[in-house]
Amino acid sequence: EAGVVQSPRYKIIEKKQPVAFWCNPISGHNTLYWYLQNLGQGPELLIRYENEEAVDDSQLPKDRFSAERLKGVDSTLKIQPAELGDSAVYLCASSPGTGKTGELFFGEGSRLTVL
């Protein structure tokens, strides 16, 4: 069974440029998460979807970040414009059901470097 797939794995951009990350969760997983991980830290939640509905986006910086999960499957996370402090790893995870079990399966992440 395929795991959570993310692309691109690496992205280098100049500040003020836009960037987008894509995530394909495990088939049948209704809950999808985007996490931000800074070096030496644990992941921090940006947004959680249950099917196509964003049920928790309280930690998403909405002035520059946006996300969507059309049809309740794939998801895209966008940053526009990117700032130097956005350099980090963006992790996507999925969970079966509506997140009841709390067991998450992570992709390999998209590493963003903003110059």
Added chain:
Amino acid sequence: KQEVTQIPAALSVPEGENLVLNCSFTDSAIYNLQWFRQDPGKGLTSLLLIQSSQREQTSGRLNASLDKSSGRSTLYIAASQPGDSATYLCAVYPLSSGSARQLTFGSGTQLTVLP
């Protein structure tokens, strides 16, 4: 607000040694606790998940224990190998429902097993 602490931040041991990684959390109202492994430049791989009603879980050379009342979990690794070198993160999933239901991660313990 739940806080998860992992001490030490880094640990170096010779091959073959048994070792214990520690995780503590401030709010004991948890649904479960999960241990993850993260290799450099990679995503998180789930190792063990302990439900709040359980005391421990075992998988191969790994044993995780949970003492909810004291807010502590330990990950025991027997007969460590160089391939065990990675960062180990613990995360707790709260009992609360709705938008507050999200994993809170510790910052991880970076383990190096020397050949």
